[in-house]
Amino acid sequence: DADVTQTPRNRITKTGKRIMLECSQTKGHDRMYWYRQDPGLGLRLIYYSFDVKDINKGEISDGYSVSRQAQAKFSLSLESAIPNQTALYFCATSDSRTGLNTEAFFGQGTRLTVV
Amino acid sequence: GENVGLHLPTLSVQEGDNSIINCAYSNSASDYFIWYKQESGKGPQFIIDIRSNMDKRQGQRVTVLLNKTVKHLSLQIAATQPGDSAVYFCAENRSGGSNYKLTFGKGTLLTVNP
Numbered sequence: 518d519a520d521v522t523q524t525p526r527n528r529i530t531k532t533g534k535r536i537m538l539e540c541s542q543t544k545g546h547d548r549m550y551w552y553r554q555d556p557g558l559g560l561r562l563i564y565y566s567f568d569v570k571d572i573n574k575g576e577i578s579d580g581y582s583v584s585r586q587a588q589a590k591f592s593l594s595l596e597s598a599i600p601n602q603t604a605l606y607f608c609a610t611s612d613s614r615t616g617l618n619t620e621a622f623f624g625q626g627t628r629l630t631v632v
Numbered sequence: 633g634e635n636v637g638l639h640l641p642t643l644s645v646q647e648g649d650n651s652i653i654n655c656a657y658s659n660s661a662s663d664y665f666i667w668y669k670q671e672s673g674k675g676p677q678f679i680i681d682i683r684s685n686m687d688k689r690q691g692q693r694v695t696v697l698l699n700k701t702v703k704h705l706s707l708q709i710a711a712t713q714p715g716d717s718a719v720y721f722c723a724e725n726r727s728g729g730s731n732y733k734l735t736f737g738k739g740t741l742l743t744v745n746p
Contacts, residue, residue, distance in 0.1 A: 521675075550733070557640060559721060560676070560736040575733070607675055620666050621734055623675030 520544045521624035523608050529630045530598050538593045538627050540608030547613050549591035550621060551575075551583060554605040563606075566591055567613070598631040605629075640719065642741045651709040653740045655722035660703060664725040666734065667696060667707045671718045679707070679720075709742075717744045 524539045540549065548567050552560040562575030564583040572583060580602060582594045595602055605628050609621040645651050657665070663684040668676035680691045682698050682705075689696050695708040705722050719741050723734040 552736075557738060559738040560723075562733055562735070565733055609675075620678040620681055622678070623668075625673075625675050 521608055521610055521622055523606075523624040523627045525627060526625065527628045529632060531632055532599055534598050536595045536598055536629070538606055538608075538629070540591045540593070540624060542589050542608075542610045542622075544610055544612070544622060545588075546610035546622070547588060548611045549585065550609040550611075551581075551591065551593045552607045552609060552623075553577060554607060554626075560607065563593065595629075595631075598629075600631045603629060603631045640739050640741045642743065644743045644745060645712050647712060647714060647744055647746050649712055651707075651712045651716070651742060651744075653707045653709075653720050653742065655705040655707075655737050655740075657703050657705060657722070657724045657737070659724065659735075660700075662724040665696070665698060665705050666723045667694075667705075668721045668723060668736075669716075669718045670721065670739070676721060712742075712744050714744045714746055717742055 521542045530536050550565040551563040553563055554560050561577050563577055563581050564575050565573050566585045569585050569588055582596060584592050605626050607626050608624040611619050611621045643651060643653060666681040667679040669679050670676045680694050680696050682689045682696045687698050693710045697706045707720060709716055719739045721739045722737045725734055
């Protein structure tokens with residue numbers, strides 16, 4: 518399912534480098550999210566956006582920033598990558614038109630390694 | 633630094649048996665719950681959801697039970713198949729109104745033995 522596409526799928530970067538993870542969706546959803554997944558810790562919310570003008574911090578936003586360039590695009594940046602940001606990152610979308618309670622649809626993930 | 637090797641809860645079943653995966657949630661104000669399945673190398677995929685005004689919902693081979701009294705959610709998979717092997721996450725919507733965002737549990741690894 519390529520409705521939510523993340524690029525790159527894998528990335529190795531050096532400590533201190535700036536890196537951007539991209540997410541685009543063709544589902545027409547207004548809400549987009551970035552999650553981080555670490556072994557044994559499940560998925561934790563980094564940032565979320567309910568529309569183009571709306572950006573909100575999640576539970577672990579320190580060291581990250583986001584940009585909602587258009588309804589279909591939501592990018593995550595690590596301003597100065599550090600090794601403990603090595604993780605699997607997921608973008609997700611949901612549709613407010615289906616009601617307040619609705620499932621999120623996930624991309625395939627980006628595996629980021631900071632060395 | 634590196635993550636400490638925290639281990640997922642695991643459940644191992646024989647093909648054809650029924651599986652029950654449990655989840656405890658902490659926020660009594662949560663009003664919507666979802667079960668996701670995550671196969672290796674893939675993103676989480678929606679399985680089934682339930683709203684807090686229900687205590688049971690059935691899908692194809694899956695049933696979700698919600699016990700609000702003890703804040704417990706379970707996923708039952710009937711006639712488990714090798715393709716059901718994956719990590720299963722429960723997720724809750726912790727706040728009402730427009731502030732919708734899902735909070736995920738740590739996951740349970742289900743292994744189906746042929």
